[in-house]
Amino acid sequence: MAGVVEFEKFPSGTLKVEKGFNLADLDPDSTPGYTGNKADGEALLSDLDGKLAELQEQLFAGSKFGGTKRVLLILQGMDTAGKGGIVKHVLGTMDPQGVQFKSFKAPTPEEKAYDFLWRIEKEVPAAGMMGVFDRSHYEDVLIHRVHGWADPKEIERRYAAINEFEARQTAVGTAVIKVMLNISNEEQKERLLARLDKPEKHWKYNTGDLKERAFWGDYMAAYQAVFTATNTEHAPWYVVPANKKWYARIAVQQLLLEALMSLKLEWPKAEFDVEAERRLAERS
Amino acid sequence: MAGVVEFEKFPSGTLKVEKGFNLADLDPDSTPGYTGNKADGEALLSDLDGKLAELQEQLFAGSKFGGTKRVLLILQGMDTAGKGGIVKHVLGTMDPQGVQFKSFKAPTPEEKAYDFLWRIEKEVPAAGMMGVFDRSHYEDVLIHRVHGWADPKEIERRYAAINEFEARQTAVGTAVIKVMLNISNEEQKERLLARLDKPEKHWKYNTGDLKERAFWGDYMAAYQAVFTATNTEHAPWYVVPANKKWYARIAVQQLLLEALMSLKLEWPKAEFDVEAERRLAERS
Numbered sequence: 235m236a237g238v239v240e241f242e243k244f245p246s247g248t249l250k251v252e253k254g255f256n257l258a259d260l261d262p263d264s265t266p267g268y269t270g271n272k273a274d275g276e277a278l279l280s281d282l283d284g285k286l287a288e289l290q291e292q293l294f295a296g297s298k299f300g301g302t303k304r305v306l307l308i309l310q311g312m313d314t315a316g317k318g319g320i321v322k323h324v325l326g327t328m329d330p331q332g333v334q335f336k337s338f339k340a341p342t343p344e345e346k347a348y349d350f351l352w353r354i355e356k357e358v359p360a361a362g363m364m365g366v367f368d369r370s371h372y373e374d375v376l377i378h379r380v381h382g383w384a385d386p387k388e389i390e391r392r393y394a395a396i397n398e399f400e401a402r403q404t405a406v407g408t409a410v411i412k413v414m415l416n417i418s419n420e421e422q423k424e425r426l427l428a429r430l431d432k433p434e435k436h437w438k439y440n441t442g443d444l445k446e447r448a449f450w451g452d453y454m455a456a457y458q459a460v461f462t463a464t465n466t467e468h469a470p471w472y473v474v475p476a477n478k479k480w481y482a483r484i485a486v487q488q489l490l491l492e493a494l495m496s497l498k499l500e501w502p503k504a505e506f507d508v509e510a511e512r513r514l515a516e517r518s
Numbered sequence: 519m520a521g522v523v524e525f526e527k528f529p530s531g532t533l534k535v536e537k538g539f540n541l542a543d544l545d546p547d548s549t550p551g552y553t554g555n556k557a558d559g560e561a562l563l564s565d566l567d568g569k570l571a572e573l574q575e576q577l578f579a580g581s582k583f584g585g586t587k588r589v590l591l592i593l594q595g596m597d598t599a600g601k602g603g604i605v606k607h608v609l610g611t612m613d614p615q616g617v618q619f620k621s622f623k624a625p626t627p628e629e630k631a632y633d634f635l636w637r638i639e640k641e642v643p644a645a646g647m648m649g650v651f652d653r654s655h656y657e658d659v660l661i662h663r664v665h666g667w668a669d670p671k672e673i674e675r676r677y678a679a680i681n682e683f684e685a686r687q688t689a690v691g692t693a694v695i696k697v698m699l700n701i702s703n704e705e706q707k708e709r710l711l712a713r714l715d716k717p718e719k720h721w722k723y724n725t726g727d728l729k730e731r732a733f734w735g736d737y738m739a740a741y742q743a744v745f746t747a748t749n750t751e752h753a754p755w756y757v758v759p760a761n762k763k764w765y766a767r768i769a770v771q772q773l774l775l776e777a778l779m780s781l782k783l784e785w786p787k788a789e790f791d792v793e794a795e796r797r798l799a800e801r802s
Contacts, residue, residue, distance in 0.1 A: 295721035322613045329606045330619045331652065337615055368615065426799045436788040437579035441795060447802055504720040511725060515710045518731055 238281045239270030245485045246492045251471040257458045262418040262477040268484065275480040282487055283327040289494040290364055292501060294332035297362020299502040302407035305493055306358065306365040307486075310372050311415030312453060313443045314425035316479050317368050320415070324487045325366055334359045337368040350374040350392065351399055358403060364490075365408075371396055372412075375460055380452040393463035400469040409493045410469035413486055414457060415476035419450050522565045523554030529769045530776045535755040541742045546702040546761040552768065559764040566771055567611040573778040574648050576785060578616035581646020583786040586691035589777055590642065590649040591770075594656050595699030596737060597727045598709035600763050601652050604699070608771045609650055618643045621652040634658040634676065635683055642687060648774075649692075655680055656696075659744055664736040677747035684753040693777045694753035697770055698741060699760035703734050 248266040270278065293303060307325075309317045325333060336357040345353045351371055359365025375392050378384040384392070400410050417425075426443060429435040446453075465471045472489055476482040532550040554562065577587060591609075593601045609617060620641040629637045635655055643649025659676050662668040668676070684694050701709075710727060713719040730737075749755045756773055760766040 298721055318613075318615065321615055326610070326612075326614055328610075329602075330610055330614065330617060330650075331602065331605055331621055333614060335614045366614075423799060423802060426802075427796065430792055430796050430799065433788070434785045436792070437582055437786045439788070439790070439795070441790050444795070444798055444802055501718045502721045504717070504723070506723070506725050508714055508720070511723070511728070512711065512714050514728055515707060515714065518707060518710075518728055 238277050239268075239274035240278065241267045241484075241488055242269060243267035244492060245472065245474070245488045249472040249474055249485060249489075251461045251465045251473060255461055255465070255473075257416070257454055257461065257473065260416060260473060260475065262416045262421060262475045264475045265478060265481045266475065266485075268481065272478070272480045275478075275484045279323065279480070279484050279487060282484075282491065286324075286487060286491055286494070287328055289491065289499060290328045290332050292499040293364065293494065293497070294329070294362045295502055296499060297360070299505065301502070302361045303409070303497050303499070304359045304361055304363050304365065304407060305409045305411065305490070306367070306403060307490065308367045308370045308372070308410070308412045309415065310369065310376070310413065310457075311476065312417060312422055312450075313440070313446060314422050314429075315415035315417045316476050316482055317415060319479055320413075320483060320486050321366060321368060323483050324490070325364070328364060332362065332364055334363045334365045335368070336366070338370055338373065349395075351395060354399070359408065361407065371399070372460060372464075375463075376453065376456045377446075379456045379459070380449050390463075393460075396464050397466055397469075400464075400466065404468040409497060411489055411493055412464075412469060412471045413489065414461075414471060414473045415482055416473050417476045419447075421477045422447060422450075522561050523552075523558035524562065525551045525768075525772055526553060527551035528776060529756065529758070529772045533756040533758055533769060533773075535745045535749045535757060539745055539749070539757075541700070541738055541745065541757065544700060544757060544759065546700045546705060546759045548759045549762060549765045550759065550769075552765065556762070556764045559762075559768045563607065563764070563768050563771060566768075566775065570608075570771060570775055570778070571612050573775065573783060574612045574616050576783040577648065577778065577781070578613070578646045579786055580783060581644070583789065585786070586645045587693070587781050587783070588643045588645055588647050588649065588691060589693045589695065589774070590651070590687060591774065592651045592654045592656070592694070592696045593699065594653065594660070594697065594741075595760065596701060596706055596734075597724070597730060598706050598713075599699035599701045600760050600766055601699060603763055604697075604767060604770050605650060605652060607767050608774070609648070612648060616646065616648055618647045618649045619652070620650070622654055622657065633679075635679060638683070643692065645691065655683070656744060656748075659747075660737065660740045661730075663740045663743070664733050674747075677744075680748050681750055681753075684748075684750065688752040693781060695773055695777055696748075696753060696755045697773065698745075698755060698757045699766055700757050701760045703731075705761045706731060706734075 311317055354371045375389055379389050403410055429439045461471050474482050474485045595601055638655045659673055663673050687694055713723045745755050758766050758769045
């Protein structure tokens, strides 16, 4: 990778939520661990595409031979934080047959008739898969807390249920990576205005977004509470500064690369006699 | 697109199954409608990526405002025909949140307890989605015919059921594109041997593939029967010469582009007062 500016310090270390973490202390404009500029970041993203795709194929291949490893990337963030861009530009380079993507919208009446984890359980990644949640069960302790749709006792019950649920995923071989894309209040305003400026972006604009925006402080408090209650050893949170889209993308790409590399993946060994098969194929 | 070699004749015309069609007459090595070489084809594929992604985004956006249009690409072919490569290299450039991909394997005991279309119905694309089937309900009239798992009367029932099923999809706004990737017997042998040569490809090798390969002639007859019975105006078949992977990819890309362009997609018009929202956003 001559000429490509790499991370000096890995995002898994610099962006991980630790004890005493305070969301308000973070600068959404910053680029922790990375000294390059936008062009450098874009070059790095494209340079590591192939490596990421190869690791994902190994993950997928392993499951065909009994491997149970899998990955679940949970993306959270305020409206316009760039979740869709991460999906498109970081995950989009992987083989679609190994990616299990789910965007969680407001629950349907049927979904509301069950516990909040009912619809989530159905979408967890199978062995070998790269699961991606665009929003998740965390909405049930974020927007629900902000608008008081669940009382504090119920929110506490949900935190505990989330921790048990996520621990169960890791117990069967899932690397759980939770990412909050951290944009500033001012950056959100600019992005909403930018959507209004372009007719081809109007479909992404929701008049409800401004309504939620008015609760910004409450959302930040709800995120802080989430980090305190659900940042576990098996399923840690990473807060990714996201005012610079290019940085958020390389940071999440690195988190995925590190998670995949930590799984120590290998190409499955052939369970058949390669030479015998070759002779049969040649005669076929 | 200066310098890029485009199709002289569109695949929708040259590769479409017509009355009197005979699979045996086709040359899997040919590149109908295209005079360029491999490098030209690869450049074309990459050149049209952006256009395809834009149309797919318009399709997706439309569904957020009541649009019912969607696409279903059905990929069939013998083992090693390149279905996975199409998914990765042609569909892989689209935004994952707009792609509904399903790979149909041998049916589970539960699936076998239902009509063959039961598991298919659950996977058809929702409005705005680009659906992709890697294998499909056609296996139920291909491998089932070849091995006699269904008698001729049942196969006839399935053809009729398939035609009704697909007509119902098009009636609700689905553009159905059925593609058979046509490789030669000799090319399959080479690809199987190539998989045996590379340890990182062993996971893709299935000792059952050689067993099915022995039924090559029966499969070709089953495909020919499928084209005769299920090539309808609303859901036509395209047979894509696939010995040259690069050609198969640009041909399928063109078929998708043509299908999407025929839907006459537009960016949805804003259903809100853009100026009023802008003033609100600026004050927020």
